[in-house]
Amino acid sequence: MTSGGSNGRGAALGVALACVLGAVRPAAAQGSPREGPLRAAEAAYAQGRLAEAGVAYEAAIAAGRLERDGLVRAHLRLGLLARLGAEDDRARRHFVVALALRPDVPAPEALDAEAGFEALRRARDGERLRAVLETSDPSEPVRVDVRGAPEGLVRTVELSGRGGFARRLRWTGRPLAVEAPAAARPLFVRVLDAHGNRLAEAGTPPAPEAPGAPSSERPSSVREPTAEPVGPDDDEGPSLIESPWLWIAVGLVAVGAGVAIGVSASGDRFVLDAPVVR
Amino acid sequence: MSARRGVLALGLAVGLAGCVSERVIGLELRPPRGPDGGPDVPAALAAWEVRLVRLEGDEGCPGPEASAAGRTPRLGHAQSFPAADGMGVAIGEVPPGRWAVTALGRDADCGVRLHGCAELVLDDGAPTRLVVETSPVATGATCGCRACDAGVCAPLLDVCE
Numbered sequence: 001m002t003s004g005g006s007n008g009r010g011a012a013l014g015v016a017l018a019c020v021l022g023a024v025r026p027a028a029a030q031g032s033p034r035e036g037p038l039r040a041a042e043a044a045y046a047q048g049r050l051a052e053a054g055v056a057y058e059a060a061i062a063a064g065r066l067e068r069d070g071l072v073r074a075h076l077r078l079g080l081l082a083r084l085g086a087e088d089d090r091a092r093r094h095f096v097v098a099l100a101l102r103p104d105v106p107a108p109e110a111l112d113a114e115a116g117f118e119a120l121r122r123a124r125d126g127e128r129l130r131a132v133l134e135t136s137d138p139s140e141p142v143r144v145d146v147r148g149a150p151e152g153l154v155r156t157v158e159l160s161g162r163g164g165f166a167r168r169l170r171w172t173g174r175p176l177a178v179e180a181p182a183a184a185r186p187l188f189v190r191v192l193d194a195h196g197n198r199l200a201e202a203g204t205p206p207a208p209e210a211p212g213a214p215s216s217e218r219p220s221s222v223r224e225p226t227a228e229p230v231g232p233d234d235d236e237g238p239s240l241i242e243s244p245w246l247w248i249a250v251g252l253v254a255v256g257a258g259v260a261i262g263v264s265a266s267g268d269r270f271v272l273d274a275p276v277v278r
Numbered sequence: 279m280s281a282r283r284g285v286l287a288l289g290l291a292v293g294l295a296g297c298v299s300e301r302v303i304g305l306e307l308r309p310p311r312g313p314d315g316g317p318d319v320p321a322a323l324a325a326w327e328v329r330l331v332r333l334e335g336d337e338g339c340p341g342p343e344a345s346a347a348g349r350t351p352r353l354g355h356a357q358s359f360p361a362a363d364g365m366g367v368a369i370g371e372v373p374p375g376r377w378a379v380t381a382l383g384r385d386a387d388c389g390v391r392l393h394g395c396a397e398l399v400l401d402d403g404a405p406t407r408l409v410v411e412t413s414p415v416a417t418g419a420t421c422g423c424r425a426c427d428a429g430v431c432a433p434l435l436d437v438c439e
Contacts, residue, residue: 050332050375080373084332084354108371268301270400272369275305275328275381275410277317277361 037063038070045077054081064196067254071197072098072105080108083116095120096150100129101199129153131191131202138185141177144169146191146200154199156192161185303400304407305369307381309392310414320414322385323361323392324429330355330369333376339395342415345380346390347422348431348438358384358430374400381410388426390417 041056057074060066066074079094095117098105103126107117126150134143146154157176159167161184169176171191180187186204193199307326312318329345332352342352354377357393359366361383383392394412398404421431422438 046374050373084352084373268299268374268402270372270374270404270405271300271302272330272355272372273302273304274366274368275307275326275357275359276365277307277309277319277326 034251038066038074041074041077050081050084054078055082060195061193062195064193066197068101068198071193071199075101076105076108079117092116092120093150096124097153099124100127100148100150100153103128124148129191129200131157131189132198133187133189133203135180135185135187135203138182142180142187143177144189145173145175146171149191149199153193154191155194156196158192159187160190160191161187283421301406303398303405305311305379306407306409307394308409308411309383310397310412314373318382318392318402319361320385321372323383324386325358325360325384326366327356327358327382327384327431327434328366328369329378329382330372331380333378333397333417337376337378338398339378340364340380342382342393343419344419345393345395346382346417346419348424348436349422349439350378350380356434360429372400374431376400379408379410381412383412384429384431386429388420388429388431391420393417 005215037056037060041060044050044053044056057078061071061078075094075098078090079098082088082091082094097123099117103124104122106134107121120201129146129148129150132143132145132147134145142159144157144159146157151173154171157169157171159165159169159178159180163181163183165180165184165187167178167180168180186207188203189201190198191200279339305328307328309317309319313323330353331340331350333353334352344350344430354372355369357366357369376397378395379398381393382390385391391414392412393415394410397407398408418424424431424433424436424438426432
């Protein structure tokens with residue numbers, strides 16, 4: 001049994017996370033970073049305010065800024081909370097989304113959910129939600145497909161490429177054929193849910209423009225497609241965007257935030273042992 | 279400079295990963311005591327049923343009638359094990375909050391012979407062991423909306439209106 005209070009540790013974690021974010025990108029520590037709403041939900045869950053946590057997880061998803069790990073975690077928690085409310089259909093829908101995003105995600109051990117979760121995992125047979133981009137023949141339209149998606153989850157497909165090429169398409173469940181100029185290739189496709197959360201990606205992300213290129217070569221009216229609101233954090237200068245260290249740092253922040261979220265969410269994990277008659 | 283910051287972030291992240299702790303709580307069902315101080319379990323007892331129910335607001339433990347008949351919403355877990363076995367299976371991870379742990383000793387007809395309930399608060403002050411003291415009860419309630427099968431109300435996880 002631990003002696004430290006979870007509130008104290010939570011505060012320490014908050015400070016540590018702020019340090020992690022601040023060490024790389026000070027502005028991010030002050031604003032509402034991508035996983036901010038999720039952290040609020042995790043805190044409520046960890047403190048046993050489950051009704052509040054459920055609302056907060058829904059809000060985190062609705063904010064449309066979750067990366068895959070955060071999205072998986074939110075759906076797992078919502079599945080557990082739904083199960084606690086005896087809403088089995090709703091629980092199953094959340095669990096299926098989590099499994100589609102990460103087929104090897106560990107089963108929730110709480111509240112007898114493990115057996116049902118494993119049954120869902122077997123039913124999906126390891127199928128992962130993935131984007132498929134077929135661009136083999138430059139003279140043919142690009143073919144975009146989404147496979148392994150639970151019904152109704154995918155709403156939008158974004159296709160982007162060089163020279164500011166960008167298409168935002170509504171997903172109807174059937175493969176899409178998109179006319180894309182040869183100069184736009186290689187292409188990149190991103191699959192989003194109804195809120196703009198990123199579900200899957202394929203292809204080659206557009207590279208930053210070469211340093212020193214005249215700004216007039218970038219059409220100002222075309223932005224890389226995004227489902228997120230453009231906030232202050234998106235106003236990076238070109239020199240920072242071009243820096244490979246930025247992307248390394250962003251990756252490290254994502255890892256750090258993920259670990260911190262996991263730790264703060266778990267805090268103390270309470271495990272009830274087998275009942276013994278004595 | 280950026281590389282150093284990245285390494286710092288990674289170091290902090292790895293350091294944070296070591297903070298996870300698991301708190302295992304032992305669960306003991308305690309029948310009435312006999313003259314010799316040992317457990318005085320009715321001979322007719324066929325099975326034990328353990329139910330974990332989430333409590334909200336100022337709710338307290340559900341009574342024997344409600345527990346026996348499965349009229350306990352927010353049921354988090356339920357299990358039954360033969361009285362002869364003396365122990366059930368691990369319940370596993372339970373979210374923080376207030377919970378009621380109910381123990382029912384049933385005879386072969388699912389009549390309740392023993393009942394006990396203890397409140398469990400999972401927070402910083404959570405105990406390492408929870409004892410559920412049971413005592414004889416006389417309730418006509420059996421399984422509620424469920425069916426009795428040799429001392430076990432099935433489906434065990436069903437919640438009755």
